[in-house]
Amino acid sequence: MTVEARSGGVDAQGYLLARRLGELRDRLRRAIESPSPEARAAQGELRVVRLARMPVELWVVLGRESDYLVVPGTYCSCPHFMIHVLGMGQLEPCYHLVAVELARRTGRFHDLSETLLPEKLADIVLEIVAGARTVTLRRILYGFERSRQRE
Numbered sequence: 001m002t003v004e005a006r007s008g009g010v011d012a013q014g015y016l017l018a019r020r021l022g023e024l025r026d027r028l029r030r031a032i033e034s035p036s037p038e039a040r041a042a043q044g045e046l047r048v049v050r051l052a053r054m055p056v057e058l059w060v061v062l063g064r065e066s067d068y069l070v071v072p073g074t075y076c077s078c079p080h081f082m083i084h085v086l087g088m089g090q091l092e093p094c095y096h097l098v099a100v101e102l103a104r105r106t107g108r109f110h111d112l113s114e115t116l117l118p119e120k121l122a123d124i125v126l127e128i129v130a131g132a133r134t135v136t137l138r139r140i141l142y143g144f145e146r147s148r149q150r151e
């Protein structure tokens with residue numbers, strides 16, 4: 001394959017990806033008008049956590065069985081996203097993406113983006129990528145919630 005052919009392929013892929021991302025964001029805007037019960041619950045129960053704002057916004061939605069990493073309007077590490085968004089299924093945003101949008105809109109979420117140490121961030125990401133629930137984040141949130149209740 002020539003370099004030109006390869007870069008042409010990448011351009012075409014990039015174009016397709018950009019188009020699908022635009023479509024996903026349109027659907028997300030519609031979805032937050034009437035969010036699913038799961039999305040409402042995740043946001044209402046404060047299971048939505050902002051980990052970082054730079055260089056990219058990184059959030060976690062703590063699920064009942066698994067936790068997922070979310071880049072707002074762009075990516076979620078859940079199986080639904082893999083199948084319906086990255087795959088060629090219909091572009092239906094998962095409830096994690098919707099819950100993060102709700103959280104950003106209402107301003108109600110746990111925000112660790114100013115206080116989280118880089119090594120803790122790495123631990124949390126690795127625990128979730130490994131397919132586990134993040135013990136590190138739960139420990140941080142638990143301490144956080146207890147100290148807030150004492151005030």
Ligand SMILES: [Zn+2]
Nearest residue numbers: 076078094096
């Ligand atoms: Zn998801």
